[in-house]
Amino acid sequence: MTTTIDRDEPVTVKPGRAAKADRKGPRRRISARTVINTITILVLLYLVLGPLIMLVVSAFEDTSGGVVITPPFPWTGANFDTVFTSSETYSVLWTTVLFSGGALIFAFAVSLTFAWLVERTDMPARNTIFVLVVAPQGMPALISAIAWSLLLNPTNGFLNEVLRRVFHLSGPGPLNVYSLPWMILVQGMALVPLTFLLVTASLRGMNASLEDAARTSGSGFWTIARKVTLPLLRPAIIGALVYEFVTVVEAVDIPLVLGLPGHVTVLSTQIYNASHPPVGLPNYGVGSTYGIFLLILALAPLLFYNKIIGNSSDYVTVTGKTFRPKIQELGRLKPWAMLFSWGYIFVSFALPLLILIWASIQPYFGTLSRDALKRVTVKSYKSTLSSDLFATALKNTIILGLATAAGSMILAMLVSWIIVRSRSRFRWMADVLAFLPHAIPGVVIGLSTLLIYLILPIPVYGTIWIIAIAMGTQYVSLGTRLTTGGIAQIQRSLEEAAEASGAKQRHVWRRVLVPLLRPVFFNGFLMVFLASIQNLTLPLMLYSTGNLVLSSLIYTRWDYGDATGTAVLSVVMTAITIVAALFLRGAGGRRAGD
Amino acid sequence: MAAIKVDELHHEYNDRGRAVTAVDHVSFEVEENEFYTLLGPSGCGKTTTLRCLAGLEVPTSGTIEMDDVVVFSSRGVVPTHRRDIGMVFQDYAVWPHMSVFENVAFPLHTGKRLPGRVIKDRVHEALELVNMAEYVDRKATQLSGGQQQRLSLARALVRQPKVLLLDEPLSNLDAKLREQMRKELRFLQRRVKVTTIFVTHDQVEALSMSNRIAVMNKGVIIQVGTPREIYQTPHSEFVAAFVGATSFIQGTVTTIDTDAAQVTLDTQIGKLVSDLHIELGVGDLVTVAIRPEAMRVSSDPFPGPNNLEAIVDIGLFVGDAVDYHVHVGDELLRVKGSPRSHYRRRDKVFIDVPPAECVLILRADEGPAELARPEDTLEPVMIDTTA
The missing domain is CATH 2.40.50.100 (RNA polymerase II/Efflux pump adaptor protein, barrel-sandwich hybrid domain)
Structure with missing residues (x-):
């Protein structure tokens, strides 16, 4: 006897296949999987496209009465007129190009040099240098900007005072950190740790026999570097370049702390100023217009990137078996290499950290003198750390970090599963949507999230949750990059074996996927946590008295002129992030570092 | 009565907008407790057919009946976890985060609750079948390739399924081990009496283990027969060339x-x-x-x-x-x-x-028929056929 299992539920067309080939199409149940996939994609759509739509709408509206999303729309081209006709726009654009280009050139020159020294030469203490070059990653760019301002501001900058005393100079200066060249330098140094990590990882993964082959073909050092090593590293370098470019153009911390006093404006600060003017009402329309500019600027290199990485299979540099690469003996250059390394580490890491500690144990910021040594006190630590403001900010920071990390990682897992495993016809959509926030500058995400919740009747405006939503959106890209790799590493048959053993989808996730993904999830969770507590852009763009976090607290204290309080908070913040970073290295360090 | 009936099974998928036919209206029947082999070069549709039987692929059209239950037709599809099957994968698919015991016990936790003692007994029984009883407490990752293969077999059999599906289970083993596993697998299948569908591209495996062989090429079954029929009276140049x-x-x-x-x-x-x-x-x-x-x-x-x-x-x-x-x-x-x-x-x-x-x-x-002769048929098959 033959029995048929009936399926009376409505037809859901299995995407991609059945539709064309079989007119009748087998009836299928709406599986739990379909529901989860659909919800995931809808959430992603809302988070990513919602803000972008708001951005475009408000750029084309007269926003003097706020952004309007119901007819009648106050459509206008005035914002674009304002932006295009203002000569300021062009100078801001030019400054942005100089600022980001300069910082990137600096960061890559330094990172490549360090990568080569650490990976391919006999320089002493290579492992220590590796750790110390990466360590400033624990110091948020905001804090290093503050430290450099303490060191080099023209009036009472520590180094300026020293120089004045040594060379018997008077007046302000001689160095002025509130200028474009110094901004470039400080931003460049802030980019080095991550750039260095990305470049070393691929240099280390590169099959040394490719270089050996060139060597046995009679090539010398420079020929190998020029013809083999650098070309093979090209995808990695370009990948890092595109990533860091977005980081620079979206950054508000260094441009605000160092650029504002010196009237050096870049696009990101222009957007911040338009939406958070020191006086008067915010002009969201003009802000959005600048936001669209920045978005285009950030997206442009991606087109270029895809063109090159599109045929990345030509660059298979990582193979299973890697041999120890040849170690270049530095010989006479060794002292210079060491001077460079330790000198850079001192300037980029030790000096800012020391000045912050110094400032934090002084009642007011002054020059180094015998009197100053007598004034050393930890009173500011007591008063700052026991304040209600600090307690609130700390609590908010932790909530923000945990919520952002949990939210974006869970979403990232679900999205990655769609990208890697499903045959849904919406797969490409998940892929693009998860990648997009990576290319959208933080200021733009901040601005458009602000616009959305000014209108939507969801009571998150002014709370910590609006920051969490914006940050979750931004970091879903980072999370997806990690989890996609993680899920791709899990052989599909491990899931199929569970299904063939009679496990429902729910069980497959609970008993097979989740346990196997736990390390990836944990690693990503910490990374996102770390990134979100360091982030200043979003807390500042979405700032209100109710959602103060540590980074925005530091900035407001600094803005207020409280050098000592700022220094205390900076030291504490740096300590927290370094501890969290050590945690991360311990948990996933073998993968990231080795 | 046939244990498995496949009728006009058709599977198309979309490859960058182009419809590709993996399985082209294939029909066959497998008898109860038969060891039935799908043999063919890579890309011939044999694995897709097997995955349709497992429910891991959803065919475009056709009917699949297993043990008198229609598991796929135009009226509906029974999801994989509700089919009475056990499956062994080419890459073993042993869960690395579970012990040997947990791996084998997994299928027993999916249906209705069983008492712990019953689970223990049945896991032991299954491991005994594949001579792995002493490894029960090991971590799955501590096993060699051959042992993982046995573990994966024990896991497929522990539910005592009506149908055992084997997807090139021996191809990742080295030559010596493969020869031994051929014999063991066949013995085991006779002992536990389970209808078995075996997918392979290796003609020696197919000839030595099967009751019947279906030779596939380009999504179509070209010839079905006993190993002797297939080897001694191939109906086409393809079969003659592919099998030996x-x-x-x-x-x-x-x-x-x-x-x-x-x-x-x-x-x-x-x-x-x-x-x-x-x-x-x-x-x-x-x-x-x-x-x-x-x-x-x-x-x-x-x-x-x-x-x-x-x-x-x-x-x-x-x-x-x-x-x-x-x-x-x-x-x-x-x-x-x-x-x-x-x-x-x-x-x-x-x-x-x-x-x-x-x-x-x-x-x-x-003129001469086109010879779709894959490289691996060039390997001399002579060594084994002398026996």
Whole structure:
């Protein structure tokens, strides 16, 4: 006897296949999987496209009465007129190009040099240098900007005072950190740790026999570097370049702390100023217009990137078996290499950290003198750390970090599963949507999230949750990059074996996927946590008295002129992030570092 | 009664907008407790067919019945976890985060709750079957490839499924282990009596283990038969070439002797006499397929009707035989010689082709059929067929 299992539920067309080939199409149940996939994609759509739509709408509206999303729309081209006709726009654009280009050139020159020294030469203490070059990653760019301002501001900058005393100079200066060249330098140094990590990882993964082959073909050092090593590293370098470019153009911390006093404006600060003017009402329309500019600027290199990485299979540099690469003996250059390394580490890491500690144990910021040594006190630590403001900010920071990390990682897992495993016809959509926030500058995400919740009747405006939503959106890209790799590493048959053993989808996730993904999830969770507590852009763009976090607290204290309080908070913040970073290295360090 | 009935199974998928047919209206039936093999080169649709049976792929159309239950038809599809199957994957798919016990116990936790003692007994029983009982407490990652394979088999059998699906389970093992597992797997299947569908591209595995073999190519089943039928009377050049090494000679029927049941052919290497085992008429174009081990080689002429004069190109000593590549006129032949023979390049030898060993394949008029001959068929199969 033959029995048929009936399926009376409505037809859901299995995407991609059945539709064309079989007119009748087998009836299928709406599986739990379909529901989860659909919800995931809808959430992603809302988070990513919602803000972008708001951005475009408000750029084309007269926003003097706020952004309007119901007819009648106050459509206008005035914002674009304002932006295009203002000569300021062009100078801001030019400054942005100089600022980001300069910082990137600096960061890559330094990172490549360090990568080569650490990976391919006999320089002493290579492992220590590796750790110390990466360590400033624990110091948020905001804090290093503050430290450099303490060191080099023209009036009472520590180094300026020293120089004045040594060379018997008077007046302000001689160095002025509130200028474009110094901004470039400080931003460049802030980019080095991550750039260095990305470049070393691929240099280390590169099959040394490719270089050996060139060597046995009679090539010398420079020929190998020029013809083999650098070309093979090209995808990695370009990948890092595109990533860091977005980081620079979206950054508000260094441009605000160092650029504002010196009237050096870049696009990101222009957007911040338009939406958070020191006086008067915010002009969201003009802000959005600048936001669209920045978005285009950030997206442009991606087109270029895809063109090159599109045929990345030509660059298979990582193979299973890697041999120890040849170690270049530095010989006479060794002292210079060491001077460079330790000198850079001192300037980029030790000096800012020391000045912050110094400032934090002084009642007011002054020059180094015998009197100053007598004034050393930890009173500011007591008063700052026991304040209600600090307690609130700390609590908010932790909530923000945990919520952002949990939210974006869970979403990232679900999205990655769609990208890697499903045959849904919406797969490409998940892929693009998860990648997009990576290319959208933080200021733009901040601005458009602000616009959305000014209108939507969801009571998150002014709370910590609006920051969490914006940050979750931004970091879903980072999370997806990690989890996609993680899920791709899990052989599909491990899931199929569970299904063939009679496990429902729910069980497959609970008993097979989740346990196997736990390390990836944990690693990503910490990374996102770390990134979100360091982030200043979003807390500042979405700032209100109710959602103060540590980074925005530091900035407001600094803005207020409280050098000592700022220094205390900076030291504490740096300590927290370094501890969290050590945690991360311990948990996933073998993968990231080795 | 058939344990598995597949009717007009069709599977198309979309590859960058182009519809690709993986399985093209395939029908077959598998008897209860039969060991049924889908054999074919990679990309022939055998794995897709198996995955449709498992429910891991959803076919475009057709019907699949398992144990009298329609698991797929145009009216609905039973999801994988509700099918009464056990499956072994090519890459074992042993869960690395579970112990051996947990791996095997997993299928028992999916249905209705069983008492712990029952689970323990059944896991033990399953592990015993595959001689893995002493590894029960190990971590899955501490096992060798062969052990993981056994574990994966135990896991597939622990639910005592009606149907066992094996997706190239031996192809990741090394040669020695593979040979041993062939025997063990077959013994095991006879003992536990489970209808088995086995997918492989290895003709030796297929011939040595199966009750019946379905040879597939380009999404279609070309021939179904017992291993002997498949090997000894292939219906097409593809099957002859895929299942073992074969020499092909093209010819035309000149005379038919119905009393002696023999035909005489005019071929490129001269007159050839063959036993008549298919219906033929004078003038028909045929391909003669001859197995290397069916021919004899000697320095002296043979008395039989098909005594060919050949020149040795190369003789490869493979231990239990010498694999001679010779040419007769312009035609190349592979002949298996005794391990004691020792002919060198350019030696003149005689080849005997017994009329009973010639397999006639009727050719369509448009000339020699296209030989979809995958590389792996070039491996000498002779070693194993001597036994």
